[in-house]
Amino acid sequence: AQSVTQLDSQVPVFEEAPVELRCNYSSSVSVYLFWYVQYPNQGLQLLLKYLSGSTLVKGINGFEAEFNKSQTSFHLRKPSVHISDTAEYFCAVSEGGGSNYKLTFGKGTLLTVNP
């Protein structure tokens, strides 16, 4: 069975600092990987996804992530954060795609950007 571990439940940073949110997964088959963001009292918005191809994936709002198969990791990075990036971030994995796949989510990382 697949699982996702987000190593940090909370990450406080100052505005304009770089940030990395860590995500490790376990699966016995090839996977698709996702990062979602949830702003307070809102739904989930997709930041970026890895389906295949280049292991460096660029997403919205200046975020990027790198798929590392040997380390089973998919860490999210941003070189310079803004106050508006304060939100909860979820890493998710699915075993394949097509018409039948479910997402397994990590517990989430609360990113707090301070002035």
Added chain:
Amino acid sequence: DSGVTQTPKHLITATGQRVTLRCSPRSGDLSVYWYQQSLDQGLQFLIQYYNGEERAKGNILERFSAQQFPDLHSELNLSSLELGDSALYFCASSDGYEQYFGPGTRLTVT
């Protein structure tokens, strides 16, 4: 805006009651997924429907059931509600590569 709609936005009900949550997928998407988000369990997959048929089940309680109708909208039915069922319930529709989430229904059981 993901194109997925969910109603109602908020629901407050008492223990023992039954409620129905509704989801309309994006135009053209045949798959609908239901997830529960709670403080205790985080985000958990409940159930998936594809073109009217149940495709996968996750950690869904026997008190919960779902269906997908011919127009592809889906309903999640929760019965004999308990305090622990209070949570945010999301539905998502999929084009096979990405899941698009609705805004969620916040259920409060008192």
